[in-house]
Amino acid sequence: MKKYNDTTYAILGILTTECKSGYAIKQFIDRSLNHFWKISYGQIYPTLKLIVQEELAEVRASSSPGKPDKNEYFLTSKGMEILKNWLKQPVEHLPIERNEILLKLFFGRFQAKESKILLLQDYKQNLEGRYHTYVSIEQAIINHNDDNDDSIYWLFTLDYGKRITKAAIEWCDYTLDKLSAEED
Incomplete structure (x- = not known):
C-alpha cells in the first residue's frame, strides 16, 4: 500500500x-x-x-x-x-523537541546570571499561559462536545499537552532555584 x-x-x-x-x-x-x-x-x-x-x-x-x-x-x-x-501502524519516530530555551541554557556559561534567570522566568510565564489555554480548551470540549465521539480522544491529546507543560513549569522552578543558589 x-x-x-x-x-x-x-x-x-x-x-x-x-x-x-x-x-x-x-x-x-x-x-x-x-x-x-x-x-x-x-x-x-x-x-x-x-x-x-x-x-x-x-x-x-x-x-x-x-x-x-x-x-x-x-x-x-x-x-x-x-x-x-x-x-x-506503530509510531516510526519518537518526537524530537526543538527547544530554544534548552539550546540557550546549554550555552548558559556565556550569559550573566540575571539574564538566564529572566530568560527562564519569561519562559515559565509563557508556559503558564499555554497551560491556562489548555484548561480553557478542555472546558470548551467538555461543555460543548458531549455527543461527539471524537471528544474523548481530543481530551487525551490535550491531557498530554497539559502534563508536558506542567512538567516544563516544574523544571523551570527547579532550574530557577538552582540558578538562584548559584554563586556569581
Whole structure:
C-alpha cells in the first residue's frame, strides 16, 4: 500500500470531522492540532489536491447565498481505508523537541546570571499561559462536545499537552532555584 506523508494522514483525519473546506481545515488545525502538529495553508491545498488525485477524497463545489463558492472535500472509502491502515501502524519516530530555551541554557556559561534567570522566568510565564489555554480548551470540549465521539480522544491529546507543560513549569522552578543558589 502506498505510503503518504504525515500531513496527508492528518488531513484525511480532519476530513472525518465537520471540516470540509480548506479554510475550515486550517481553522480546525489552529484551534486544536496546532498545539502539537503544525500544518500551514501552503501545505493544505497541495495535500488536498493530492488526496483528490489519489481518489482518497472527492471534491464538490458548494455555494451559499451571499457567499463565494467553495470546494468541499469528502473522504472516499479508499481514503478511509488508508487512514485506518495508517492509524494501525506503530509510531516510526519518537518526537524530537526543538527547544530554544534548552539550546540557550546549554550555552548558559556565556550569559550573566540575571539574564538566564529572566530568560527562564519569561519562559515559565509563557508556559503558564499555554497551560491556562489548555484548561480553557478542555472546558470548551467538555461543555460543548458531549455527543461527539471524537471528544474523548481530543481530551487525551490535550491531557498530554497539559502534563508536558506542567512538567516544563516544574523544571523551570527547579532550574530557577538552582540558578538562584548559584554563586556569581
